[in-house]
Amino acid sequence: MMNTDNKVKLLVVEDEILLANDIANKLQDNNYEVIGIADTAKKALGILERHDDIDMVLIDIILKGEFDGIELARFINDKHQIPFMFLTSHADQYIFERAKSVKPHAYLLKPFNARQVCIAVELALKNFSNKDSQDDIHQNKDFEPYDNQVLSINDSLFLKKNQHFERVPLREILFLKADSNYCSVYTKTDRFIYSVGLNKIEEQLPTQRFMRVHRSYVVNINSVVGFEGNLLFIHNEKIPVSKAHKGDVFKHFKTI
Structure with missing residues (x-):
């Protein structure tokens, strides 16, 4: 069973209520949590x-009210520093240039289906993690939604599970284990399996908290509860x- 605390949390900003509810339903059907509309x-x-x-915001460019979606995005950049993507059916050159100025992490062109929504969300998360933006509303970027994505955003890793991302705080990660051509990420409540080498995921981890202890293991130093000889004890596991x-x-652990 999925840990609901790890669901990626989204906000939908759309002034067509039927469309907003449709987007929210598509996202929830794919294991994302919609915090609000x-x-x-x-x-x-x-x-x-x-x-x-909130991990990410989906924003309609044209909104009723004093501020449009572009001004909202500018505020998000200034105060919240989280990824966002624009929803739009069309945009003249002036609007498009304004939209580019706030560096959106993805665009979603109306009309769209459930698969397109999920791909756009994943692309936006990936671009934000890579400190990238989408500069062309019609740009087709190289992106496979079901490949081995490991994204580092703020103090969490976004890991793939059953074709969707889950947000896993770094403090929840216990250790990583390499096994042949696979790598498993063990958390306090779950296990994520990737068909990539241990080095690829290790690169996404802060070195002050995670360290290599063996050719096949990287551990969260803060998760070590004891040691004996050449073994570390982590959550009923001996590493x-x-x-x-x-x-x-062992210089990280003082003995009396």
């Missing part, structure tokens, strides 16, 4: 103020420490 920039800002755990890493590893 807003039909104006002002309402969206209120939701963002009340929910500091071996190789001779090559022993000196660097």
